[in-house]
Amino acid sequence: MRTDALDRLPVRTALPALRTALDGPGAHGAAVLCAPPGTGKTTLVPLALAGLLADGGPVRRVVVAEPRRIAARAAARRMAWLLGEQPGASVGYAVRGERVIGAHTRVEVVTTGVLMQRLQRDQELAGVDVVVLDECHERHLDADTVAAFLLDVRAALRPELRLVAASATTDAQGWAALLDGAPVVTAQGVSYPVDVVWAPPAAPVRPPHGMRVDPALLAHVAAVVRRALAERDGDVLCFLPGVGEIGRVSGLLGGLPGTEVLQVHGRAPAAVQDAVLTGGRNRRVVLATAVAESSLTVPGVRTVVDSGLAREPRTDHARGLGSLTTVRASQAAARQRAGRAGREGPGAVYRCWAEAEHARLPRFPAPEIRVADLTAFALQTACWGDPGATGLALLDPPPAGALAAAREVLTAIGAIGDGGRATDRGVRMARMGVHPRLARALLDGAREVGVRRAAEIVALLSEEPPRAFGDDLAAAWRAARRGGDAAGDGYAGRWRREAGRLAGAARGALGSSGRQPRDDGAQDDGGGRGAGDDQAAGLVAALAFPERLARSRGDGTYLMVSGTGAEPADGSALRGAPWLAVAVADRPVARAHARVRLAAPVDEDTARQAAAPLRSGAEEVGWVAGDVVARRVERLGAVELTARPLRDPAQTLVRAALLTGLADEGLGLLHWTREARELRMRLAFLHDRAAGRGKDAEGHARVADGAPKGAADAGGGPAPVGGAWPDVSDEALLARAGEWLEPELGRARRRADLARIDAGGCLRRLLPWASGEAARLDELAPERIVVPSGSRVRVDYSDPRQPVLAVKLQEMFGLARTPVVAGVPVLVHLLSPAGRPAAVTADLASFWREGYRAVRAELRGRYPKHPWPEDPSRAEPTRHTTARARR
Structure with a gap:
């Protein structure tokens, strides 16, 4: 001892x-x-x-x-x-x-x-x-x-x-x-002082997004490591977010004289881990993930270089994509990392961000239960006997939405049943030591392709193979069987051990279920290409991730069963396959589609088999390309498999499609006569008045000087407006379309039927009949006004704030007050004998006194046959010339 x-x-x-x-x-x-x-x-x-x-x-x-x-x-x-x-x-x-x-x-x-x-x-x-x-x-x-x-x-x-x-x-x-x-x-530790050196990049770098880290930041981290080696004694421990960043910085540090560069992460070979933890003769630079924050003691370290980044899990439940994402490290993590420099003596930490940024970092890392995929958690709690995790003592409760999404997955793969309780199958899955999706793929895949082959493919999926293996799952499988170790991190050996463990677990699970696994036979020869490698890889991947089955759109992109667009990399051998079983995908910044990182081609039969619970058939009636389209459709999630015309669709579905068409293309699909359009404008005017608009600054109706308040024509009386007049804006009419367009809408079947619906007749259904106000429509907002000449002139309500009356000037002689409708003086457009605008006024009395003289001087020479009296307020109105008026 x-x-x-x-x-x-x-x-x-x-x-x-x-x-x-x-x-x-x-x-x-x-x-x-x-x-x-x-x-x-x-x-x-x-x-x-x-x-x-x-x-x-x-x-x-x-x-x-x-x-x-x-x-x-x-x-x-x-x-x-x-x-x-x-x-x-x-x-x-x-x-x-x-x-x-x-x-x-x-x-x-x-x-x-x-x-x-x-x-x-x-x-x-x-x-x-x-x-x-x-x-x-x-x-x-x-x-x-x-x-x-x-x-x-x-x-x-x-x-x-x-x-x-x-x-x-x-x-x-x-x-x-x-x-x-x-x-x-x-317990009090023996801590030595640690100097903090703020070493932000000289130029701005892009913040991390998804798995992406700006190469400029990694180059800066490598430069800071070189600086630390020059300024400090002892070994240097550099914290980076992941394996890829460790590899990039290691490459940038190549050729350091008398210095050994080591990499520490979960995938590092045991020999490398031992070398890091036991020290060495040469000076060392240890590039590590968060695993070295607290779990491991690295001897000889006197300097820490902190990139300020970490990796956390994230799950996009809407798209069925889960991945790690790069985030800013928390203040707690920064303290932990800095403490590594003061374990054996005074040290220093070089932080690759500005001091002013430090206070804006999160205080603690996010608990994984808040951000991660909860499928495995939900299965474990179901097997424990508490499906909702309501009786468990947890520091943070699981988010309800994420837990519900996890239960949907478990139900689809047969892991839980009624009440969320684990099934016998679910218990076997939980004991396999892999994600429930992979356990399902192993159990069901073993019956189709053999235990050993299924176990090998699932082992590939449980730890993403090196990027050098490519994005074709079957090709990566063959590379692993050949013993390839493209990343130099012992992947092939770990893969073989995991495949063996999974094969044993699958045989035990299948044996306990009373169903014997398929004999692998010659398919377990361990090398070369088997007759069905591509098909086997595709089936197992599809069983693990049925929502990620993707059908080609014909333009190089794919539609996943989950509804997410996906696209293999340019030049990928996967492009062109009619169907893909996507095992790994991410969503790069500024990309419209998910990027396929690992997948295998499959055929439609395999897709139907693997995603059978997601298959559905339904009558679909919708507004497509400007008309009602009715089909009997079979779908795999969001992917359409087959479609046949539907001869006699349910009227409720047709009605819903027609309403969608109206919402998409507007009320112009209906038949609008001139009278219908004018009725709508009149109603808009009354609604505006009932809502209290069209008033002066003191809240009183705008009435021309001397005009009788509320007059509905040249000599009308009061006309107060009630508050029940309908809103006839596009938004309001579309929102109530099912009310005012019935029963005509219920009889319509296609676009042409909408064009035959009399919009004006239907609009009248919205009038306030119950209160009796509807009977006053022509009184409050008359279609025409009788002017002094006896003419019935149409009122223009296109501006709901103030109606317009366009009339020849001579027809208004003798009228001293402006006509008023619903308490609002009309805007009178006084026309020349040729029908052209000569003056505009909302105050006739003022115009006769002050404006008429200038108009008379301009027009009487041009129109000598028409009367131009000096006092129009007392003159006889006329629709004719002077000579005809005398006769």
Whole structure:
């Protein structure tokens, strides 16, 4: 046992308080342990709780749950080293596809996913005395779910089970409340000062979008790494959002003399991970994802370069696309990253953003339960017996919309039934250790293409193959079988191990269901192209992602069953295939369609088989290309498979299509006579008046000086306007079309029938008949006004604020007051004998006094045969010339 190394771990001082919280008099049996990185919370605490240290303690079996495989392996190896043993003795680990556990193992380090599978099989967690949930501040969905399940176990089955929520920086009080008031134990770390160097790019860079990171920012990060190497001693740890960015920066750092560049991420080969965690002879630059924020200790690091970016899951439920997206790292993550530089001595952090930006960063990363695809979560809770997750102790409840979308997926693949309870099939899926979609593809695909082949394809889909394999799933499958390792990250070996694990799981699941899996036979030869590789790859991908089946539109683009447009890359061999089973797609910025990243061609029969629950047939009656089109349509989601004309569609569907046509093309589809148009304008005028418009600044009706208020013609009386006159704007009439166009609309079948509907006759149905106001239409808004000459002149209501009366000037002689309709003086257009406008006035008395003289001087020479009296207010009105008037 390396006693000296154990004694130097600062968390040792917190062990008495932790033991008291778990085992002392009146102990709670649970605790929240807050300890900075490097204090030994991940390595010393589990050994102490298991009684493996020199100071003794009760002998217990301890399970430590880590959020990542790389962290689980590293923690187990470190604990075994401290004890002077090899992994598999007193300390072991279990991750997906790998188990190093011995008969005498007392501390087992597992991923949260492995612990969840164990809980589903054995809710009592028999033989386990203590569970340590490490790095719970990262708020991974699996970790939150496991914590909720363990609290259920303590409450109902195992009150003696001890729980420790351990974290470097966390919402301690939130976790304490979640653990039913558990005490918070804090360990002080040995921290060295860390200088903060603000190193923003000299020129603006584009913000991250989706998976895209501006190459200019990555070039800047590489330059800052070079600067840090020149200005500081020790190794440099550089944080980047993902594997692709790590590869790009590694390429930009090529040729550093005397310096080794290492890459740390979840896909890194075990040998590389070991090299990073054990140190080396040369100076090192370690390019890492967030896995190095808290889960791993990288020795020798004195300088951190922080790109300021992180990756978080996002799900587009409307399009059926889920992916990782690049975001700005939170302030909490920035603190964690900076702390890595002060673990072994004074250090420095170079932050690749401006100091002024720091306060605008989010305080904490978004909990995964708020942003991720919840399909796997929903299946786990259904198998646990709480389909709605309403009885689980969670720091954040699952969003209702995302949970509903997850249940729809689970129902479609037969994983849950009535009430959201897990079916036997769903239980088998949950135990396979892959996303439920992939579990469905494995189970159903194995019956069609054989267990081994289905397992190999699902293994490809569970960890996206290297980009160098291309976008053709079948071609990537062949490359993996040849042992290709295009990315140099050990992908092929991981793929083979995962395929073997999945094949075993599928055989067990199919055997327990009473259905024997298909014999793979010669199809499992492990190399070359099998007779049906393309078909097998397409079928399995389609079973996993039926909503992403896509049919060619004939122009190089595709329509997914989900309704999303998709497009393979230029030059892709996938272009031209009539159908694609799309396994991976994303939505680049400024692109109208999703980009196909991994897919396989399929035929229509395969598409129909894989997406059978999404197939539907219905009578569709719609407004298409300017008329009613009625068809019997068979669809696969949004993709139309077949269509036949429908001879006798339901009238309700036809009516709805006609209303759509009216909404699309407007009321001009109806038959509008002159009388109908004028009626509509008159109604618009009355509606405007009833709404209180057309008034002066004091709220009184605008009436010409000396005119009788409310006069409906040259000598009319009062005409108050009621408030029931209908709104006849396009929007209002279209909104009530089903009311005022019936029963004519109910008898119409096509566009031509609309053109025969008398709009004017239908409009009259909207008049306020019930109140009796409709009978006053001609009084309030007369179609014509009788002028002094005796002529009945049509009123123009095209401007609802003020009607217009266009009349020859001589016909208005003798009228001193302006005609008024509904309390509004008409705007009189006084015409010359030739019918041309001579003057416009809303105040005839004023015009006769002041304006007439100028008009008379201009026109009487031009029209000498017409009367031009000096006092028109007292002259006889006439429609004729002077001579004819005398006769």
